[in-house]
Amino acid sequence: MATAAVEVRDATKRFGTLRALDGVSLTVEQGEFFALLGPNGAGKTTLISALGGLVRPDSGELRVLGRDVAKEYGAARRLLGIVPQEVVFDPFFSVRETLELQSGYFGLRDNRAWIDELLERLALGSKADANMRSLSGGMKRRVMVAQALVHRPPVIVLDEPTAGVDVELRQTLWQFIRSLNASGHTIILTTHYLEEAQNLCTRIAMMKAGRIVALDSTERLLAAFSERVLRVKLDGCGLPASLAAGSSVDATGWHRIPVDGAAQVEGALARLREAGARVAHLEVAEPELEEVFVRIMARNEPPAKAAA
């Protein structure tokens, strides 16, 4: 079996009494597009920081392509590219200088061709010689992506790369990251935009209070925790009793009727007709990761125990 792209075994980390990582174990295989989800404060960024050596775990083992991030930090960091969550930059330098310096930190002397390609792929070509200070927030974020990729790491971690970023950049960015994944790079992503994770990632881990509370393929998570539903809004009448089982209604009057496939949609509509209900609005909603997320987080309430 190929070496795992990322292997975390029993990682723990406390900050004072807060258990930021409470026994996290996780394996991400090479070539995966993997999502790490969870509410704020769940420990996602701590886990990512531990991979990059920014945080030193109290116990446990973390490896990037088989290299221990503490004992073989040089090798591990060459294999890993992290795009941090906060927008940070050095105001003393231009975009190109920033990328050349970052290359140099990795011991790469002549990296011009790859830097040019990164600038072009991230639509930064026209800003190559602009000072970092003069860039917009979205552009600074793109430079950070380029900085993380400057040493061509096979494993790439993006910590909320699209937070506060406009639609166009989001699309350019995902196009680029997808192409990197297609060419064999392993991608690990955290995001609060769950539809992004649903569309991009083949496997998902959900974290809460420093623990992994769900870990499975996107498909299986959707199948287990979400369902296709028929949503209807009726004109001046209630839902017929024959459809009441498993259905619910929200404050705006939309009824949710679970349906498995097209045949059941047909059946439900037939029953509405039979009952003489007048349908004002109708839609079929596909399973959503958001629902999975909400259910999994609710199921794991409340693990908030203080550190002993």
Add this chain to the structure above:
Amino acid sequence: MTRGFPTLFRKEVMRFWKVSFQTVAAPVLSALLFLVIFSHALASRVEAYPGVGYTQFLVPGLAMMAMLQNAFANSSSSLIQSKVTGNVVFMLLAPLTPGDLFAAYLLASVVRAAVVGAGVILAVALLVPLPLPNPLWLAAFAFTGTGILGALGIVAGIWAEKFDQLAAFQNFVIMPLTFLAGVFYSVDSLPPFWQAASHANPFFYAVDGFRYAFFGRSDVSPWASLAIASAAFCALSWLTLRLLRAGYKLRH
């Protein structure tokens, strides 16, 4: 040391060079102002060493004081800025070793100090006749003295979490110690208590030794000064490397 070291060193030098008006020209100007004021006020009254006028005496001390202060300012301000703005993560994510960080920040401090020191001495040489210094003593004290402050700047930059903490360190530790390092007078002329206090100040040996390089005279034997300054440099380097290895306040 890894292949990343030269880049980090170059970056640290570029960083101050890009704003050299502020990091080089300004300290040269303030040293010149000190020289003008003190020599005007005191030149007629004091002769530091036989045959060495007060203005001449003042030059190496002022140059060294500016060098010490700028060596400290370089490493400490670079680190605190990277920490406060957060861009330090990109350096920490790279496979640079603690030795790389130490050497790059330290040597960049030494380079800035050397540029400032050269600026002061060359500017003054136009006004005050100075003997040609002994290059070996000059280099030895320039390196150990600014090395001490470069290392101390790394420690302060790592320790401080806010700019005002660093400013406090600079105003309450670095400024008094550099001002009281025998820059403006020969410590032999001081009352015994202040003489002893000066001898406990490691920066005094850097100033005294640096002056020896010019005049062949000093309050303390240059060999003793070099030994003490080197010991202080080694101790601080050891401490700095330990902090960097432990990831103190950098890796949490």
